[in-house]
Amino acid sequence: MTPYSLACYLDVxxxxxLLGVGPADSPDRVTRVLGSNSSENTFGDRSMCRDYGLVEFFWDRASADQPWSGHHFTLQVHRLAYRDRTLVxxxxxxxxxxFTPRLRFGKLQRLLERRGVPLLEVPEIPANVPYFxxxxxxxxRVAVSVIGTCGEYSTPDNLRVGDVYSIQTPMAADEVKWRRARAG
Known part of the structure; x- marks a missing residue:
């Protein structure tokens, strides 16, 4: 078995x-698996986020009388650089x-390739070029965001070029297609 946090990242x-909980799962299901120790933020009555430190789950709904619908979740890997044990x-x-304070993309990619799980680079949105x-x-349908270059404001949390910033799911094939078309 791959030691420590690498196994988590490989699984996601x-x-x-994450631990069998997907981005479409309900808030109740996420609580059953991850527990109730999270901060919850609502944005009006149509969006909600539960922040568990390392991971955040997001939901939305059409109106206050409708159930929550899972939107996505993100592993905020960059937060581990603060070395705060309560984040996990x-x-x-x-x-x-x-969990180690940093995740090197090259190592993650090599381990995934050994498992036959390829990662394909997709164009970055213009506001993030060349930083990510x-x-x-x-x-x-998982996206991995990696620090692309150093600059005055481009390496948050003292991360290095090649460190994973975040892991998010889902990124739909339509978004990838749109990014590729926009990049030309």
């Missing part, structure tokens, strides 16, 4: 889920052990 990129909740720590690079796993 390979499956598009007990459930994740029990499953995966210690995005890689996509088409089967799981």
């Amino acid at each position: 990129v390979t499956t598009g889920s 909740n007990d459930t994740l720590r029990a499953q995966y052990g210690r 690079r995005t890689f996509w796993q088409p089967d799981s």
